[in-house]
Amino acid sequence: MKLYFSKKLLQVIIVIFGASFLTFTLTYISPGDPAEMMFRSQDVVPSEAVLEKTREEMGLNNPFLVQYGNWLINLLKGDLGYSYINKGPVADVLKQKIPKTIELALVALLFLVVFSFPLGILSAIKKNKIIDYIIRSISLIGISIPAFWLGLLLLYQFVVKFHWFTITSQDGFRGVILPAATLAIPLIGRYTRQIRAAILEELSSDYVMGARARGIKESKIIFNHVLPNSLKGIITLFALSIGVLLGGTVIVETIFSWPGMGTMIMNAITNRDYPLLQAYVIFMSFIYIMISFTVESINQILDPRVRLKGEMI
Amino acid sequence: NQNQPTDAGKTKTLNAATYWMSDDAEPTKGWNGWVVARFGAGENLVQLDENMRFKEVIAESWKQIDELTTVFTIREGIKFHNGNPVDAKACKESIERALEITDREDVKLPIDSITAEGQKLTIKTSQIFPTLINLLADPVYIIVDASADDGDNFAFQPICTGPFQITEYQPDVGLKLKKNENYWKCDVDVDTIDVKLIADTSARAMALQSGEVDFATALNRKDLGLFEGNEEYVVQRGPNLRVAFLAFNMKKPYMQNLEFRQALTYGIDKKTYAKELYDATMAKGPFNESLSFGYKGEDYYSYDPDKARELLDKVGFVDTDGDGIREMNGKNIVLQFATLSHFGRDAANTGVAMQSQYKEIGLGLEITQYENLSEIADSDKVDIIWDRWTSAPTADPQYLFETAYKTGSPANRGNYSNKEFDAVCEELKTTFGKGERDKLGIKGSEILMKDAGVVFLFYLEGSVVTRSNVEGIHRFVSDIYHIDERVKMK
Amino acid sequence: MTNQLLEIKSLTVKYNGERNIIENINMSIGHKEIIGIVGESGSGKTTLIRSIINLLSSGGKIVSGEIIFNGEDLRKYRKNKWKTIRGNEICMIFQDAGSFLNPIQKIGVQFVESIQSHIDISKQEAIKKAEETLIKMNFNDSSRIMDSYPFQLSGGMKQRVGIAMALAMEPKLILADESTSALDVITQAQVINELIELRNSFDTSIIIVTHNIGCAAYMADRIMVMNHGKIVEFGLKEDVITNPQEDYTKNLLNSIPELEGC
Amino acid sequence: MMGNTILELQGINKYFRDNTGNSFHVIKDVNLSLRQGECIAIVGESGCGKSTLAKLISQLIPVTKGSMFYNGKDVTNLHGAQLKEYYKNVQMIFQNPLSTFSPRMKIGSYMVEPYLNFKLMNKKEALNYAKELLETVGLSKDFIDRYPNELSGGQLQRVVIARTIGLKPDVIICDECTSALDVSIQKQIIHLLLELQSNTKFCNIFITHDLALAESISDKIYVMYLGEIVEILRSKNISRDAKHPYTKALLNAVFSAKNTNKNIEVIKPQIQDYTIKKGCLFALRCPNASENCYREKPCLKYLNLRCSVACNLY
Amino acid sequence: MKSMKYKKTTFIIVLSIAILTILFAIIAPIFAPNDPLATDFVRILEEPSDQYPLGTDQVGRCICSRILYGARVSLGMTFLLLVLLFILGVVIGIVAGMANGIVDTIIMRASDIVLSFPGLIFAIAIVGMLGPGMLNTIIALSVVWWTKYARLARVLVMSVKNSEYMDAGKMAGAGRLKLISHYVLPNIISPLIVQFALDIGGMMLTLSGLSFLGLGVQQPTPEWGNMLSEGRAYLQTAPWLLIYPGLAIFIVVAIFNTLGDMVRDILDPKHV
């Protein structure tokens, strides 16, 4: 078990390293001169001499690997560079935006869990009954509806027409419900289906038959046997949906003018603020890798077959 | 989050929406001063009022003593937000601070000396500088208490003299202001202002509708219809100082041909664009007709496809292969129309409209949205550039001429160059007297129009929408100011 | 035939509305009797014994017939009544008992759960009862078995645990579906011996399905031969083995390789 | 009746790595020789390494240590063209007939495959040959156009045999090729194999866990235990001749349909343990194990014409 | 319990609808009442009318025609990209699965790295760095998406590789290529096709999402996400700019999602 974790951790490190390399390479090959970008973003049109000087200062004339090395060292030191558009250290910008996006993502996750679990389980238990068809249709709608469209429609209905929620994010609860719902609805559709499938698969396995043959109540079978067994798959899918969720924040934040990482990244893209862009990608992949790693570890610990591997009686 | 009732003792909060915020509120940096000015936090010695006339603010009066020297009398009894008195010395320090910090070339003053005696501030320039007053009205020169600059928090809560004081500044969320109890001019009615950053235009309209804000500016033209005629809202709209124009890329050899440029101009139905696409006033020259230096005569080369065809035939660009597109040196003419994506849809829409109209005169057009100016500036890729500029933020023609059209100037994206026009710019540098300067402004405009190097499309419109419980908010033509001491809430 | 434990009358079963998989089966089993069912693969042996306990795999449906257990028609039972029969009066042991246990729950937990589903006793008592039964199945270290997960036991051990679980409720009838075919010959012999022991000490009746005719011949009182969903021959084992009536049975018996010198 | 040695294994060892990276020893120092026309059987409990041995011989997995000779030539770990050449002569029949067939391949394409791959004939000839072969194993030639799932297990196994025979190989390895089938069908298949063997004189390595079956068809029986050959019997009455306690335990556990009163005795069940390094592997379960058995490793000893055994008692 | 026959009939119906949708997109010009690029200044932001069945946009273009032509772009790009990635991914997956050792490890590590990014975010970042546009969107999504098929193909190849029929094939003298084409491919293709079918809707949403953000297809090419992004400003004043393109995406995605489900039910029956 220990060996497993150290191996896994090593893998995580390699992957993060690779991710950083990829990110840097992408910026490196992308068109546009960062030095110039820095001036242009302030609507200053620099002269060639000034540019050359700045390039030299920024180390842009160094060979690729040297640049990458420096960048990586700075990154490890926590220096993520300087954001042109925000005219400040990237780390400071991230510090401001991260909590907002996390707030949004957490509320969306809450919705996701609160809705998809009961729906998925119900749908599986009542397979091919009316209620199953209804839930499946709803989830089909969920996965087919474009989030950006849905968001706008919700905005119109609930903000303009009903005045239930607010458009600005400062208002705590009233501000976060709509964006979080927009973010969650497609995921709820997806996840409900996946939970249903996972549970159905478990229901068809032998041990369920075994439990029935032993005369155990159906509700007990579902909650004591099927759910714990399908949890592994469900948790893994959950980790995957976090990736989708993080991606969704960009669109949702744009629609709802949510001052988080999503709007920040769109702004960074428009202004070619590469340091910010790099930091964002690194940060997101770090979060994502850590979540996957945690989930996988939880799964490993949950599953006695893995946990007690080799301990035969 | 509705407004508090106006009963005595309760605070009156004005909820406002803004479409743009700078990273901080240090007025001397870039255009950051606009945010400080907009919500009544900072004041200058002199300012432009809603109708673009100079008004004395911190300076009670000013007087030009000779070509190089101007004397300002600082009003008695003005205090900074922190209670420090405002005298000539404080103003001197503030102006010097601005000169030191600002990185904007267009607001630099050629200062010889600034002297302060009591309430008397004397500014001596090192050369003849007719636009001194105009520049001093720029938010860069908002008078701040330079002695209070602790290098840290000052950028977010600058100490100025306005009717409101910034108490909280979050670049991506909004800002909060409170009433300045010691405001020099009058007692301020509103206690606090809560400004929310809502960058999306339609979202601002929705925020007004949902009651989250009482005041918003720069709404979508179409969305204004939602408020006009509705008793709950007051809408003020009208042209502002921004002008949208097309610059032909003079680097291209064929663009050097005046007749070709004229043909291109004849092919643009800007009257319709202005009316139908933008609900705006069609532009003739660079300056709005309401400005004293605005061109008021007939437009040159207004839409006439037949003339365009005739001219194109004349310069020899004809369609020989019958595909409906004229050729130049045997190749179909497909002009490249470029905009910057941050100009938004309006810019691209012009291209879309031109595309179908140019087709009728046998010209192809492709539209590309660029992210960066740099990609346009140095490339031969583009033929026509959509651009937008605030024409006279300081109520003077010189600024626009110098930045956008003078030979070699930094924002001259079409690489336009005309000796006659450059001469007008030079003359403006040394000419005093509003009348004279206005004439030069008109002269320059006419040169530009006649030469067809730049096609002025329309003047953008500004709009201000307030809930009917708010009074005393005016629409400033300059768009620099929104709220001042006159604001009141019922 | 009133003293029979189980009587099946003209039972017909289908899967997914296609042809009848077993057709018109009539059989009965007495108290303390062992019946061995042999026959070609796919002849419906599993279908037959699963329909007794109403646990047909998906799509399976009893079309007609009666299943009378202890004088009551099981086909009239509703869902919640089944749980009083299953695991209590009738128990099933599967071919691969291991996979019929929840892989992530300890044996003890599952054992106690099934005991408590049928008898109203405390957890402590249930554990005690479970351990006692395991000891009867020749597990000398019963508490360790209780504390382990299925994957930690070998195939033979799981099979014996399965039998122990069935046994704990002292059922009247045990249904064993090829419960030894997956085991190696030595373990298989051991398990078979234990089943016989079970009948002798608890008076339990057993229906055992097997491919191994030798095995059926060894333990059963009566043998039933099935082919294509029908009973070909059903009689006392001596009769069927030594004096088969049907060609199919004769062919079957002839095909069994035998060791010399037995 | 016996010809020259066709296939010889010398000191074959195989290690596998489990997913934690530990390696374990599955085949231990196996020596085996096969002469022309001979049929040998390998018996043993599940998991003792019979299939692994078969796969080693058929070169589906590489040998870790030891060497293999075919007609005197070293054929350990062949590749490419040589391997192809080897497969012309050595063929294997797998346990589960259905899994031998790619589900989406018609019987016809399955049948003609080797003849085309080995460039023995063209497609048309191959098809005709395939039909002929199907008839030799008692199947209709219409089966050519069917998919595997439309045939019964017995029929499929016949198809496999037909294809294998058609190549006229020297060696056929049957890895439990009947254990997935019914006894009656098993009988037919065995019958067919024996008949074909007497016609074409291939040698046969017959892997099974059914001692009775092994006895009835083979000339020589190798008994395997945890990857080791513990006994070699050249007998038609193994109940009498077997010496090794493990073989005896196996024999004891066999049910008989004829003799239903046979006394079934049982020894302790198997424990999968690859860690035993010293002594006799069977000692833990052996009813007659002495102190010595835990220390000293027995080696295969020639006892008499009918029996060689690796046991400290002999 | 529904029978296979019933399933097949409904599948054929949905498939026909899907094919019809594609056909509709291909022959859009026949149905389109107007030129999708032609502007009509007199009739800007006009409500649906006879001449403009779904109204006009902010420069007076026919929304109906733009939706029809947009279908070409949306569906075309979706299929182009998916087919491309499908082939690429499957080839890589088979190579990884068949090769062992270093090649497999390299390919799998590369895909680990790609997978360590949340997909959409990575795509956005790539487009952000390379600059918006159709080609860059395709590149970005390719970088993200190939792993999906490669991993699936690899796992499937691994299971086939250990099957007895592969061994039988080897012993029948089949070479590497023959093994792949005769044994591996036919047996792994159906789960892959299922995955492909299930991905169509998702890909379409992703593409239009990127266009909505202004990163994908650029003006004035009609594309649904693009149209929504333009129409956003007129949510209140001219909702038809928003409603119809959104509805178009929704309906088409729903059709393909349903189709995907059905393909799965038929090719992978144990999943029902």
Ligand SMILES: Nc1ncnc2c1ncn2[C@@H]1O[C@H](COP(=O)(O)OP(=O)(O)OP(=O)(O)O)[C@@H](O)[C@H]1O
């Ligand atoms: N769930 C099912 N759906 C459809 N057909 C089924 C199902 N289960 C079994 N069958 C079919 O019913 C027939 C009888 O199956 P059953 O499992 O009862 O045979 P069996 O005698 O137990 O065979 P074996 O000896 O192989 O276990 C077979 O033809 C089988 O294909």
Ligand SMILES: Nc1ncnc2c1ncn2[C@@H]1O[C@H](COP(=O)(O)OP(=O)(O)OP(=O)(O)O)[C@@H](O)[C@H]1O
């Ligand atoms: N590819 C492999 N990787 C790792 N271990 C393997 C592999 N193949 C077989 N083994 C292990 O080698 C041992 C011998 O397996 P093998 O399949 O040869 O047994 P067998 O005697 O054929 O059993 P059975 O009678 O069940 O077919 C087993 O413990 C098995 O788990």
Ligand SMILES: [Mg+2]
């Ligand atoms: Mg069965």
Ligand SMILES: [Mg+2]
């Ligand atoms: Mg085997």
